[in-house]
Amino acid sequence: MNNAYLKKVYAQVEARDSHESEFLQAVREVFESLEYVIDKHPEWEENGILERFVEPERTVEFRVPWTDDNGKLHVNRGYRVQFNSAIGPYKGGIRFHPSVNLSVMKFLGFEQILKNSLTTLPMGGGKGGSDFDPKGKSDAEVMRFCQSFMTELYRHIGQFTDVPAGDIGVGAREVGYMFGQYKRITNRFDGAVITGKGIPFGGSLARTQATGYGLCYFSLEALKNLRNDSYEGKTVIVSGSGNVAQFTAEKCTQLGGKVVAMSDSQGYIYDPNGINLQILFDIKQKRRARISVYADEVPGSEYHEGCKNIWKVKCDIAHPCASQNEMDAEGAQALVDNGCMAVFEGANMPLNPEAIDIVKNNGLLYSPGKASNAGGVATSGLEMTQNSIRMSWSFEEVDEKLHGIMKNIYKACYDASVECGKPGDLMLGANVAGFLKVAQAMMAQGVV
Ligand code: NDP
Numbered sequence: 001m002n003n004a005y006l007k008k009v010y011a012q013v014e015a016r017d018s019h020e021s022e023f024l025q026a027v028r029e030v031f032e033s034l035e036y037v038i039d040k041h042p043e044w045e046e047n048g049i050l051e052r053f054v055e056p057e058r059t060v061e062f063r064v065p066w067t068d069d070n071g072k073l074h075v076n077r078g079y080r081v082q083f084n085s086a087i088g089p090y091k092g093g094i095r096f097h098p099s100v101n102l103s104v105m106k107f108l109g110f111e112q113i114l115k116n117s118l119t120t121l122p123m124g125g126g127k128g129g130s131d132f133d134p135k136g137k138s139d140a141e142v143m144r145f146c147q148s149f150m151t152e153l154y155r156h157i158g159q160f161t162d163v164p165a166g167d168i169g170v171g172a173r174e175v176g177y178m179f180g181q182y183k184r185i186t187n188r189f190d191g192a193v194i195t196g197k198g199i200p201f202g203g204s205l206a207r208t209q210a211t212g213y214g215l216c217y218f219s220l221e222a223l224k225n226l227r228n229d230s231y232e233g234k235t236v237i238v239s240g241s242g243n244v245a246q247f248t249a250e251k252c253t254q255l256g257g258k259v260v261a262m263s264d265s266q267g268y269i270y271d272p273n274g275i276n277l278q279i280l281f282d283i284k285q286k287r288r289a290r291i292s293v294y295a296d297e298v299p300g301s302e303y304h305e306g307c308k309n310i311w312k313v314k315c316d317i318a319h320p321c322a323s324q325n326e327m328d329a330e331g332a333q334a335l336v337d338n339g340c341m342a343v344f345e346g347a348n349m350p351l352n353p354e355a356i357d358i359v360k361n362n363g364l365l366y367s368p369g370k371a372s373n374a375g376g377v378a379t380s381g382l383e384m385t386q387n388s389i390r391m392s393w394s395f396e397e398v399d400e401k402l403h404g405i406m407k408n409i410y411k412a413c414y415d416a417s418v419e420c421g422k423p424g425d426l427m428l429g430a431n432v433a434g435f436l437k438v439a440q441a442m443m444a445q446g447v448v
Contacts (some may be wrong), residue, residue, distance in 0.1 A: 003038050006031045007087055009050040014252050020103035022324060026349060027054055029356075029368075033431035036420040041439070047447065049439050056109060057090075058082040061102070062152040062310035064130055065128045069138055078149050080128035080156055080164075081262035083109035086441035089160055090126030091116055091377060093167030093196075096145075099323075100129045107324070108167075111348055112170035113376070114434030115370040118409045121381035126162055128153070134169050146177035154182050159192035159388075165380050166196040168323065171243060172208070176201075204383035206398040207376075212346065214248025214375015214397065215319060216255060217406035219344040222371065225414065226424050227341070227398045232256035237315040239307065240322030241284050241291050244346045244373065248319050250277055261313045263322065264291040268310040271301035314338040321346030332358035345369035356427070371413050378405045 001007055012029055017023055031050075044050060064076040079102065082090040095104075105127050113125030130149060134142050156162060166175050175196045176240070183189055192204035199205065216231070223229045230305040236257040238249045241264050258274040269275070269291055276298055277374045283289050283297075295303035311318065311331035318335055320327050326347065332355035333341065342365035345351065349369060351359065359366045379402055386392055393401075413429035416436075422428050 001028075001032055001035060001331075003035055004112070005045045005050065006034060006038060009054065012051070014056050017103075019104075020106060022103045022107040022349070023110065023352065026107040029353070029427075030114065030431045030435065031076065033428045034435060036422070036428060038430055038434070041146070043440060043443060047443060049442055052442065053084070053113075053438070054110070054261040056081050056083045056106065057085060059102070060156055064132065064145065064148050064152070064389065066141070066148045068141050068381065072092070076130045076132040076145070076229050078128070078130045078152060079105045080153060080162070081105045081109040081126060082156070082162055083125045083127070083195065084113040084227040084240050084438065085124035086438050086445060087117060088122035088124045090162040091123035091165070091380065092125055092127040093131035093165045094170045094174075094178075095127070095167040096132045096134050096169035097129070098131050098133045100131045104324070105129060107276040108348055111370050112217065113438055114431060115374045116377055117434040117437045118371055118412060118430060119378040119381060119405060120324055120408060121378060123377065123381055124164075127167075128164055129170075129237050134174070134320075139173070143177045146174050150178045150181040151185065153178075157182075157193055159190060159384065163192065163380070164194050165377070165382060166243070166278075167197055168242065172196065172198055172203075192384040195383040197383070202383070202387050204379060204386055204395065204398055205395040206402065207246040207379045208243065208401075209250070210379035210402055211244045211359055211373050211376030212249070213251045214378065214402055214406045215244070215248050215321075215344060215346045215372050216251035217375065217403050218367065218372040218410050219319075219342070220255065221346065221407055221410035222367060222426065223342065225410070226365055229341075230256065231317070232385065234258070234318045235314065236319065237261045237310060237313055238319045238321055238346075239310050239326060239350070240320075241280065241345065242322070244376070245319075245321040246281060246284060247279070248321050249275060249280070252317075252319070260315065261310050262311045265307060265322070266290055267292060267303055267305045268307050269294045269301055269303050270313055271298060273300055311335050312338075316341050318343045319346050320350035322350065323347055324349040325352045326350045327355045328352050329354040329358055331355060335359070336362045340364060342366070344372045346373050348373065360427075365426075365427045366422075367413070368430050370434065371426060374409055375402050375406055378402060
């Protein structure tokens with residue numbers, strides 16, 4: 001980072017938030033990209049755009065008390081970071097995972113600002129969650145937790161204020177419980193207050209599939225335009241086995257790729273014949289079991305303890321779809337050594353900075369999650385539209401709109417990379433294209 005203004009603001013963030021490592025990592029990555037455009041915009045410094053951009057408009061932290069099935073009381077910590085509303089109401093998921101803390105919430109909220117801007121839909125950036133772990137809890141315990149969480153959160157959200165959705169540990173079950181409690185407290189059926197709802201009460205068809213499908217639509221554009229290639233005949237690794245991973249694997253397979261490895265937080269499976277997704281979906285969606293069960297049931301497949309070694313499996317395309325910093329330098333180097341041609345992110349910030357450098361410096365195609373996983377929030381935006389006009393679109397209509405949005409996001413990233421003199425650097429393009437729109441809106445709205 002050479003620009004004095006970028007350096008000054010980054011130093012301020014570092015001094016103030018020194019313990020927030022994930023947040024600092026996300027800010028640094030974006031600032032390094034802005035280096036390419038900052039000289040053209042002296043008005044940003046005059047108007048304190050960057051100082052305001054790195055400071056959430058509002059952060060809410062609250063206690064979430066709940067009782068387990070044995071009547072024992074537990075207290076978790078809840079968060080909602082309302083980061084930036086320059087281009088629309090705050091929008092971003094809710095994560096329930098023991099690793100949730102303010103740094104993770106702020107990094108995710110910060111990334112969400114640029115991601116939502118790239119979708120071209122009117123959505124600002126936010127994120128929320130709790131250090132609650134839904135794993136191993138009964139449905140009744142999860143319900144009581146969600147009700148308690150919403151009993152505080154409801155006063156901070158609304159379709160014109162802040163619209164949460166799912167993320168790690170928050171799927172249709174949790175969104176349903178939270179929506180039910182919101183409705184009960186407010187006595188309003190306000191469908192567009194939360195997205196990822198069940199289909200019978202205002203959810204959008206194709207929302208469940210959207211992040212994974214969208215990732216593949218984006219990746220296909222990049223493969224076609226930058227390498228004149230496709231998924232056809234390619235060997236693919238998809239890390240994780242949650243919502244994003246499952247539907248990434250499904251779409252890759254439909255597009256002619258062969259997914260040979262997937263993981264969860266305990267380990268990974270390798271199936272040289274291509275992972276049988278029907279069995280995987282049954283294990284993960286119905287039985288909520290560990291991924292190791294797959295190897296017990298499918299002859300010829302293997303289970304390996306520890307998820308980091310998944311990157312040592314030989315592949316042409318890698319889709320990290322689990323969590324932040326899941327791929328380090330060693331993982332990235334293994335991909336390079338095995339002849340991998342592309343890494344397209346499904347998770348948020350799954351590659352650490354060293355891994356990104358290795359992937360880019362070795363000429364692999366690379367896209368950051370804020371661009372390639374934006375199909376999830378884009379389809380949440382489409383869910384809000386359907387709720388507002390009191391209509392439901394068919395699966396095909398939503399999927400077609402999603403496809404169009406992902407093509408446009410690719411084009412916006414590519415065009416910005418060309419303008420910065422680095423054609424094909426999709427990370428640079430995503431950060432610049434996403435930021436320019438937000439900065440323009442912030443400038444127009446004055447010092448708020
Ligand atoms: P899920 O909870 O459905 O699945 C998460 C998966 O990642 C699980 O397989 C989980 O394994 C694994 N995992 C979680 N934490 C870790 C970790 N620290 N190390 C290794 N594996 C881990 O979440 P989603 O699929 O919804 O989200 C995955 C990623 O995609 C996240 O980064 C999320 O922010 C991002 N994302 C999600 C969107 C969505 O629409 N859902 C939209 C855009 C981005 P285990 O079951 O063992 O915990």
